[in-house]
Amino acid sequence: MKSPEWLETLNPQQRRAVEHRDGPLLVLAGAGSGKTRVLTRRIAHLIEVHGVGPSEIVAVTFTNKAADEMRRRVDQLISDTEAASRIIISTFHSLGARLLRNHAHLAGLDWGFSIYDATDQKRLISDVLDRMNKASDRAAVRHHQHYVNGRKNRGQTPMEAMEQAYNAASEENAEFYRTYQNALRDAGAVDFGDLILQPLRLLREERGFADRLSRLWKFLLVDEFQDTNPAQYEMLERLTATHNNLAVVGDDDQSIYRWRGADPAHILGFEEAFDDVEIVKLEQNYRSTGLILDAANDVIAQNQRRHSKQLWTDRPDGEPICVFTGRDDREEASWVAEAIFDELRKGAEPEDFAIFYRTNAQGRLFEEQLRQYGIDYRVVGGTSFYDRREIKDVLAYLRCALNPRDDVATARVINTPRRGIGKKTLEKLRAATTVDGIEHLQDAAEFVDETTGGDQPALFGIQSANPAEQEVLDALESLRGRPKGGISRFLQILEETRDDLMHFESLADVVERLLERTDYPAFLESSEPDDAADRLRNIFELINAIEQFEQDPTTPQLIDEVRQSISDEVDDPLVTADASLRLRGFLDRSALVSQAEEADDEQGAVTLMTIHGAKGLEFDTVFVVGMEEDTFPNLRDDDPEELAEERRLAYVAITRAQNRLFITNARRRRIYGKTRNTEPSRFLLDINPERLRLDPRSSTTSIDYAASRRHSAKKRHSRHSTRSAASSSWSFDQSSGGTSKSDDGFNQTPSHWDGDEAFSQDVDVQVYDDGDAGADSTSKLVGSTVSHSRFGVGKVLDVSGSGDRARLTIDFATVGQKTVIRKFLKVLG
DNA sequence: GGCACACGAATTTTT
């Protein structure tokens, strides 16, 4: 077999990683060093040069985005598309789901088990707490969720948690874990943590399971290895125990999921944990300019515990990093929008720009401003598609149909749309689930449904010797009228949907009939007229996604696997129906994919996302916004590990930029509706100022604007003013270009921005005066950017007259040229 | 049982 020609395009280290065949391989891949390139080529190389079977290769990633991207790139490298489709490329969680789905019986699960997402999990936790007569308020739910997930991330079963309990409180937690786990099992469901933990248990306990898998899967590759949690790590160990063909790629500097249980110790200690580890360091960065890389290094250098590596580039320095400090968060956003607007005018493409923020909430302002400027954008992440109420409702119906034990799903939709089953009735149903023979809400519902009102015996002829239980049953039997009718109707809908599953080829058709049957669109229309159209559109998108899933080339294989695993033990036609199996697959997918694949609109839009979402991506021009203390870093307590992780996050953000990097912040920011003064992020101050350039339109003359505030605060208290020594950072002097602010449209505020003292006064007393035109010399406005409440943003072409009544000819981004009276305009800059 | 309203609380990041 001859080497493929692309081998020549790799640098020596990359090539070493690609050509390595057997045994453990650790690739320490700095940002932008061609990590994905190495992984994808390694896969191709294994197949085409070493003759490894495609289905013997398993590549694991953490996000669906990364998995999709890898799949795409592998497809490009391997000409045999059928072979390429047999390579398993999936996230850890999808892989776990697949293992469980195919071995449900081994894991003690029903074939149709549900996957609970974080929201479902919370609901169940709350129910369990109620049943245990414990507080079930938000904080308690959060605490227990955190606890359970923490145990599962560490690979601990309830029993192990109990064994490790060291005091009353931890015993109580472990006891809760046990009860919760039983409840999950009762509901025929698994949570996210189980997708790793349950397969892991099989690997530990089922003789031959690990052996079988390691014969099947001979080469494992793991992307973003720094993000593995202990459970995932153990899973990898067990899967590769017989052959040790484990290739991991990662960068300890980009470990940003500690809060989710990721432990960088795995990558830091990989060399010791396995024998004869081949180590490859990829240190050449191909992505960023010299200055951007230097800035990233300035920031990350402050972290202690790191693999030693020296990221370098032979690219030129490039432009200095542009820093802008707005007077408030709104101005920050509008400055960013305008900067992009200007670049677009010069011919840049929207998809070259990305705005990264620390928390999703920050995105809103940028959306607003981009809209003002008529710039197309796409928001990645945020409230994910599958988290939307209407989507969860529809999926809950499907889950109910497939898994009658799924009480969380049942409770969600039994009265959606409203059909007369209120809190009281639901309580009665719930109370009955403790009676023998009625384990689940749907059982209780059927009990009611079959109780025809006296002459016929109740379902199962259930009677209880226990008076309390009998009381519960009596309460159910006494239901009449709307509640009872609603319950019957609900069961009928499920029954008909199950029937459809058995008789319809297309899952999309089944869902459409479900919508009709529930009259869901009308329900949307009546309950929230304003959003109904949007929500309905989302539902159509869901149907679309289902159709796509049904046509996906990898779907048949998935279905076959499940079919094989259940065929010999189940002969329920509902279970074995094609549509059911596909529905099962689709539900798994939707539980594990946080966002609707928006592969469609990559082009023509500016990208907005959190920094977490940005990992693994790159853009020509990057705006890292909200660079302030308390926003970024966003620290809960003063745990140094937490700070280190925030720092890595900053490193990730900076290293996404190829050619231009903008860092912005605001001196005042609204948080929870309250306005607060801010301080510049320590990460910004860690960057050597020689690499930075402060934009002259900033509301400050120093990047370390808080230093001047501290400085003058000091001055107020002591007669001998000293230069602030509080900051350990380099001092920055804006040597030139310190413009007066008289012509920037904010000149209703006296121009007193030059000295620290005046600046600090400004911070204390200045109130942003929005929209008041004042009596500026209007002739100066030609060329400046203005905004209008209806027309959005535009550039001033011409001015006639003066003062408020002046008539301005403006080229608006959205509507073209208009003439508008001065007083209806807001000058932006 | 359903609805409207008020109040209160709370906010990282994601599989």
Add this chain to the structure above:
DNA sequence: TTCGTGTGCC
């Protein structure tokens, strides 16, 4: 600011 939960009324 926005969300969700709790209360009171029809």
